[in-house]
Amino acid sequence: MNLDTSPRLQDPDGFLALIMEAHRGLDAEAARRFDARLALILANQIGDMAVLRQAIALARGTG
Amino acid sequence: MPTHANPRYAAPPPPAGPESRGVVVVGAGLVGLTLALDLARHGVAVTVLDDDDTVSTGSRAICFAKRTLEIYGRLGLGERLRAKGVTWKTGRVFHRDQEAYAFDLLPEQGHEYPAFVNLQQYYVEEWLVEACVAAGVDLRWKHRVAAIEPGAASVALSVETPGGDYTLTAEWLLACDGARSPLREAMGLPFTGQVFRDRFLIADVVIRGDVAFPTERWFWFDPPFHPGQSVLLHKQPDDVWRIDFQLGWDADPEAEKQPDRVIPRVRAMLGPDVPFELEWVSVYTFRCRRLEQFRHGRVIFAGDSAHQVSPFGARGGNGGVQDADNLAWKLAAVLRGEAPERLLDSYDAERIPATDENILNSTRSTDFITPKSEAARAWRDAVLELARDHAFARPLVNSGRLSRPATLAESPLNSVDSGHWPAGAVPGTPAPDAPVMRDGQPDWLLRHLGQDFCLLVFDAVWSPTLPGLRCLFVTAEETPGALWDHSGLAAARYGAPPGGAVLIRPDQHIAARFAALDEAAVSAAIDRAMGRSP
Numbered sequence: 001m002n003l004d005t006s007p008r009l010q011d012p013d014g015f016l017a018l019i020m021e022a023h024r025g026l027d028a029e030a031a032r033r034f035d036a037r038l039a040l041i042l043a044n045q046i047g048d049m050a051v052l053r054q055a056i057a058l059a060r061g062t063g
Numbered sequence: 064m065p066t067h068a069n070p071r072y073a074a075p076p077p078p079a080g081p082e083s084r085g086v087v088v089v090g091a092g093l094v095g096l097t098l099a100l101d102l103a104r105h106g107v108a109v110t111v112l113d114d115d116d117t118v119s120t121g122s123r124a125i126c127f128a129k130r131t132l133e134i135y136g137r138l139g140l141g142e143r144l145r146a147k148g149v150t151w152k153t154g155r156v157f158h159r160d161q162e163a164y165a166f167d168l169l170p171e172q173g174h175e176y177p178a179f180v181n182l183q184q185y186y187v188e189e190w191l192v193e194a195c196v197a198a199g200v201d202l203r204w205k206h207r208v209a210a211i212e213p214g215a216a217s218v219a220l221s222v223e224t225p226g227g228d229y230t231l232t233a234e235w236l237l238a239c240d241g242a243r244s245p246l247r248e249a250m251g252l253p254f255t256g257q258v259f260r261d262r263f264l265i266a267d268v269v270i271r272g273d274v275a276f277p278t279e280r281w282f283w284f285d286p287p288f289h290p291g292q293s294v295l296l297h298k299q300p301d302d303v304w305r306i307d308f309q310l311g312w313d314a315d316p317e318a319e320k321q322p323d324r325v326i327p328r329v330r331a332m333l334g335p336d337v338p339f340e341l342e343w344v345s346v347y348t349f350r351c352r353r354l355e356q357f358r359h360g361r362v363i364f365a366g367d368s369a370h371q372v373s374p375f376g377a378r379g380g381n382g383g384v385q386d387a388d389n390l391a392w393k394l395a396a397v398l399r400g401e402a403p404e405r406l407l408d409s410y411d412a413e414r415i416p417a418t419d420e421n422i423l424n425s426t427r428s429t430d431f432i433t434p435k436s437e438a439a440r441a442w443r444d445a446v447l448e449l450a451r452d453h454a455f456a457r458p459l460v461n462s463g464r465l466s467r468p469a470t471l472a473e474s475p476l477n478s479v480d481s482g483h484w485p486a487g488a489v490p491g492t493p494a495p496d497a498p499v500m501r502d503g504q505p506d507w508l509l510r511h512l513g514q515d516f517c518l519l520v521f522d523a524v525w526s527p528t529l530p531g532l533r534c535l536f537v538t539a540e541e542t543p544g545a546l547w548d549h550s551g552l553a554a555a556r557y558g559a560p561p562g563g564a565v566l567i568r569p570d571q572h573i574a575a576r577f578a579a580l581d582e583a584a585v586s587a588a589i590d591r592a593m594g595r596s597p
Contacts, residue, residue, distance in 0.1 A: 032438065036445035044455045 003054035065342060066269060066301040067185060069117040072192070074205035077222070077229045084110045084201075085398065087220065087233035089208055089246055091115075093124060093184055094366030094383035095239030096191035100138055101391030103198035104514060105569075107398055110231075111200060112222060114207035118188035121343045122267045122305055124380030125181050125297055126280075129169065130468035130493055131384045132176035133509055137571060140190055141176065148180025149298050154280040156462050158447040160287055164457040168465055173552045174496045175507040179465070181299045184380065211236070211249050211362075218361050235394060236362045239383075242350075244368035250359065256352025256422070259373065261433040262316060264308040266325050267343035270333070271302050282462035284432075284447055288331040293432050295375075295462070303342055306332065307374075309432065316346040349373035349429060351422045357386075358411050365390055370418045372425035375432060375463035382421045385469060386414055392514065392569035396593060406594030409476050417469030424464040431461035468493045471572060478566075478588040482578025487558020494519075494571045497553035499537070499546040508546060508553055509571065511535055516589055517567045520580070521548075521559035527582040532589065568592055 009015050022038075023031050043052055086102060088095045091113035099109045127135075127144060135141040156164040169178035195202060209228070210221040218236040222229050238246040247254060281296040283289070292309035299305055308328055310319055318324060325344050333339060353370035357363060366383030390410050396402035434440035449456035471477070471491035478490060488495050496509045512519075518527070518534045526534050536545035537553050539561075548554055557565055557576075566575040566588050575588035590596050 029441070032441040033445050033448070036442045037449055040442075040445055040449060040456060040459070 001048050001051055003051050003058065005058070066303055067183065069120055069185065070189060070192075072116050072202070072204040074116060074225055075203055076226045077206075077224045081230040081232070083217075083232045084108070084234070086110070086235045086237065086394065087112065087218075087231065088237045088239055089113075089220075090238070090240035090366075090368070091188075091192070091202065091204070092119060092239060092241060092366070093188060093191070093380055094387050095237070096188060096195055097134075097138070097384050098237055098239060098365060098387035098391055099200045099202075100191055100195050100198060101387055101514075102395060103195065103200045104138065105391060105395035107395050109200050110233075111195070111202045112206040112208060112220075112231075113202075113204055116204040118185040118192065120185065121345060122265050123184040124187075124377070125183060125299055125305055126179050126377035126381075126465070127182055127187070128377060128381045128466040128468075129174065129176045129178050130466075131381045132180065133493070133496065133571070134384055134388045135187075136176065136509060137512075137514055138194070140187075140194060143190055144182060144187060145176060145180055147186060147300055148182035149278050149300055150177045150180050151278045151280060151298070152178035153277075154282065154462070154465070156450075156460050157281065157283045157286060158451060159285050161451055163284075163447055163450040164460045173498050173550065175509065176496070179377070181297050181305075183299055183301075183303070186300075208240075208246065211246055213250065213360060213362050215360065234361065235398075237390070237394075238362055238364045238368050239366050239387075240368050242367040242371045244364070246362070247354065247364065247368055250362065252354055252359065254352050254354055254371075256350060256371070257426070259349045259351075259429050259433055260312040261429075262310045262312060262314045262319070262346055262348055264310055264314075264319050264325065264328070265343070265345050265347065266306045266308070266329055266341060267299070268304050268306065268329055268339040269302050269342050270304055270337060270339045272338075274304070274337070275334075276304075280465075284462075286332075289328065293462075294332065310346070314346070319346050320344050351426050351429070353415075353418050353422065356411050357414060358407055363390065363394075363407070363410065369414075370422065372421050373429045375428040376421070376425050377463070377466045378421040378425055381466040382418065385417065386410075388570045389414055393594075396569075402593040403595060409474065409594060413469075413471045413474050413476070416473060417471070420469060421466075428461050428463045476568070476574060476592045476594070478575035478584075478591050480576045480578070481581055481584040481588075482563075484558060484560075484563065484576045484578050487576075488556060488573055490573050490575055492573050494565075494567050494573055495556040497548065497556055498550055499553060500541065500549050501546055506546070508537070511546060512567050512571050514569050516569060516574075516592070518585060519557070519559075519565040519567060521554055521557070521563050521565075522561035523564075523580060525564075525580045527580070527585050529582065529586055529589070532585070566592070 086109045088111045102109045152169045154166045207223045209223045212219040218233045220231045283294045295307040297305045357369045365386040372378045434443045446459045538545040541547045564577045568574045574592040
């Protein structure tokens with residue numbers, strides 16, 4: 001399976017708003033742990049190591 | 064009052080003049096003694112040199128894995144280790160004040176040996192010394208190698224003893240002289256890898272009477288009694304408990320060893336009312352590194368002199384014993400003239416990938432326990448937070464991936480399956496054990512494999528006329544002279560069809576599988592496993 005980079009979010013503005021809202025009141029350290037927990041949950045949902053590898057490479061390339 | 068007094072072995076006088084020996088082992092530690100015993104049981108005359116006059120002191124290897132117990136079973140010491148050792152198979156991981164994860168290392172029944180026993184290294188070494196003496200090994204305590212001169216066909220050693228010095232020429236030199244290996248240093252061989260920037264305190268404490276901990280491996284991340292760091296607890300025989308406290312890189316190793324620092328740490332963990340005595344205290348750092356090659360002509364490295372790992376995973380001692388198991392039969396076959404010298408190159412081909420697997424696992428565990436950056440720590444803590452309530456995160460918790468036997472899947476000694484063999488342990492795997500009945504008595508399969516090549520034949524009566532090859536018959540129905548696979552576990556674990564056969568090496572690894580009996584194929588597989596194939 002390949003990483004799908006086509007736009008797939010049904011409600012992009014709503015998703016970003018959810019993320020921003022979830023970070024409200026968190027200091028930098030807590031926010032970092034929140035992001036890590038979220039990424040772990042999403043990574044488990046994806047499951048496929050090849051896709052995760054491509055996603056990590058993509059994220060590093062745009063960092 | 065210590066729970067163990069080290070024996071002192073007499074130093075033999077030096078020989079009157081220069082001597083020559085076939086096989087010389089340097090280092091009478093766990094690996095050197097195991098190798099010497101295995102060689103002696105293969106009929107090889109062995110001389111062992113050690114610069115000390117006793118076995119190891121203090122807390123060293125403690126977790127002896129199932130595969131190691133099976134190797135000692137072959138060498139006649141397995142039952143002794145099991146009887147004295149503390150048997151365990153469950154690991155528990157805690158985060159702060161709650162359990163995050165538990166694992167069972169031997170979920171399957173029907174093996175003679177448990178997943179692990181905990182046992183102080185000095186006991187195993189003492190029993191190895193006894194067995195070596197009984198097997199005729201020439202043990203020379205307080206004989207220190209002062210200089211080494213490797214040659215093409217032999218190795219010259221200058222040996223110092225309390226009674227005078229001498230020159231010893233060895234046809235083969237087996238360097239089992241530990242992580243600091245003076246022989247490796249003298250030969251100028253690079254020993255490369257990484258150092259972890261962390262310090263750990265080992266405290267062995269004696270607790271008599273009731274203890275609130277079960278015989279399991281307990282690991283804490285950030286516990287209330289040692290905030291911000293990790294702690295590991297193991298039970299050993301003689302009421303000794305081993306506790307590893309992570310201290311961090313900035314800790315002062317000398318100050319941390321003092322009882323006035325150690326005792327409050329232990330008391331905070333055990334509670335104020337549990338009486339204990341300190342048996343052993345040390346502070347250490349970890350390294351993961353190895354030699355580029357283990358064989359250097361007539362000098363062969365085994366154990367910590369060849370490779371070093373962090374202790375999380377119990378892969379140091381267990382890996383070293385597997386080195387000895389791998390090397391002994393090969394060297395014996397070369398010395399008997401049955402195998403060409405290049406069989407010894409397969410020691411590198413097999414044990415270097417096994418070592419890399421140990422280093423990889425050990426490095427990943429250490430990276431989890433000692434995160435290298437703030438981001439790594441956030442991810443680590445996120446895993447631990449999720450693991451408490453969510454099963455998906457538990458496999459990510461890494462407090463040590465405990466030693467598993469190496470599967471020598473890519474070994475040049477393995478043969479391709481002869482015929483279709485769809486399931487079971489593949490060539491390169493250590494032969495799986497299984498319960499069997501023999502002459503009406505319960506027994507174990509591995510006990511019958513011996514230490515030479517052996518052909519396990521399933522549900523057929525067929526003996527190839529190959530010299531020196533013993534056949535062992537395993538049958539689904541009770542049959543005189545055969546091992547009765549009454550539970551069907553043997554056939555299942557080997558994936559053997561009726562009439563199939565499995566060739567087992569002297570170190571009890573699988574060399575080849577034959578769906579139908581074919582004498583020429585068996586003969587070719589033995590040639591391959593002995594390094595005789597072109």
